[in-house]
Amino acid sequence: MKHLIGVLSALLLLFASARSEAETVRCESTGGDYRSCSIDGRGGVRLTRQLSSQGCWQGDTWGYDVNRIWVDRGCRAEFSVGGSSSSSNKDNAVAAAVVIGLVGAAIIANKDRDRRRDDRYDNRYGYGNGDPRTTIRCESNGNRLSYCGLPYRGQVEVYRQLSSSACVYARSWGVDRNRIWVSNGCRADFAVY
Amino acid sequence: MGYRRVVRGMSAALVLAGLFAAGAYAADPPGDTTARLLQRMDRNGDGKISFEEYRNAMLRRFDARDKNQDGVLDGAEFPKEWLAGAGIEDAQHKISRDDFSDQLAPTFDRFDADKDGQLTGAELDAFAAARKAREESKP
Numbered sequence: 315m316k317h318l319i320g321v322l323s324a325l326l327l328l329f330a331s332a333r334s335e336a337e338t339v340r341c342e343s344t345g346g347d348y349r350s351c352s353i354d355g356r357g358g359v360r361l362t363r364q365l366s367s368q369g370c371w372q373g374d375t376w377g378y379d380v381n382r383i384w385v386d387r388g389c390r391a392e393f394s395v396g397g398s399s400s401s402s403n404k405d406n407a408v409a410a411a412v413v414i415g416l417v418g419a420a421i422i423a424n425k426d427r428d429r430r431r432d433d434r435y436d437n438r439y440g441y442g443n444g445d446p447r448t449t450i451r452c453e454s455n456g457n458r459l460s461y462c463g464l465p466y467r468g469q470v471e472v473y474r475q476l477s478s479s480a481c482v483y484a485r486s487w488g489v490d491r492n493r494i495w496v497s498n499g500c501r502a503d504f505a506v507y
Numbered sequence: 508m509g510y511r512r513v514v515r516g517m518s519a520a521l522v523l524a525g526l527f528a529a530g531a532y533a534a535d536p537p538g539d540t541t542a543r544l545l546q547r548m549d550r551n552g553d554g555k556i557s558f559e560e561y562r563n564a565m566l567r568r569f570d571a572r573d574k575n576q577d578g579v580l581d582g583a584e585f586p587k588e589w590l591a592g593a594g595i596e597d598a599q600h601k602i603s604r605d606d607f608s609d610q611l612a613p614t615f616d617r618f619d620a621d622k623d624g625q626l627t628g629a630e631l632d633a634f635a636a637a638r639k640a641r642e643e644s645k646p
């Protein structure tokens with residue numbers, strides 16, 4: 315019994331210390347370059363705040379192992395390292411309304427594009443809505459390497475993966491000057507922003 | 508005289524057609540709305556929206572709207588329609604990127620009924636219809 319209590323309190327202590335040790339680390343791919351940040355990742359890593367417009371996709375443009383977080387292709391974010399998950403419960407009604415407002419804008423913008431009509435929300439002030447300027451389909455068939463030309467320079471991201479094979483940056487897709495390359499069965503629509 | 512009447516009749520017909528079109532516009536089947544949202548956010552094409560897909564899409568939209576890139580949506584960057592029906596007294600009418608960012612998870616969780624980290628099926632329909640539902644609840 316004493317042993318059990320001892321073990322339990324040790325576990326509790328461990329848990330409590332792990333909890334208090336949660337540390338926020340900012341890791342940023344500036345200029346679109348690969349960057350790695352030293353950490354003690356044994357307690358796990360969570361992305362807590364994305365700072366970039368450019369995508370942060372785990373396993374594609376960010377990841378971690380026991381001693382580092384890496385980011386790539388413009389992903390900039392804050393990460394919680396080695397702590398229990400604590401979600402902020404403070405509800406912000408205005409922020410919530412804006413989230414829902416932007417969801418609505420996404421739907422309506424799409425409708426406008428479909429029907430070329432009524433642009434009462436998004437284009438009233440000539441505001442961009444966050445949609446890509448264009449999308450380009452690029453497909454690696456039979457695992458072969460293939461290339462697709464880019465019409466102009468811009469940030470390129472996977473917009474929709476079409477293949478069951480994963481499209482992972484630098485492994486099965488990439489950007490080489492004015493063209494996209496895909497390999498290993500990655501087939502996707504790529505967004506150019 | 509007769510000519511005028513015809514013109515008047517035609518413009519009435521046009522107005523009616525316009526109203527009809529507006530009605531059709533408002534009465535989109537929920538499936539269409541959901542499909543449009545998926546088209547915008549479903550990066551891996553699995554017919555669901557994960558938290559990661561939603562976070563990326565929403566932040567990109569926020570930043571695109573923030574024309575002067577000061578990390579705050581205010582003035583014309585923040586259409587009044589967004590607060591319509593939300594029942595909020597908001598004198599400031601501005602929102603910082605950090606506040607917006609912090610609200611992404613709680614809002615997602617509200618629609619993720621089964622708490623699996625994905626919006627799917629009815630959850631997705633409710634999410635896609637949220638703004639319209641709110642506007643219709645407007646007093």
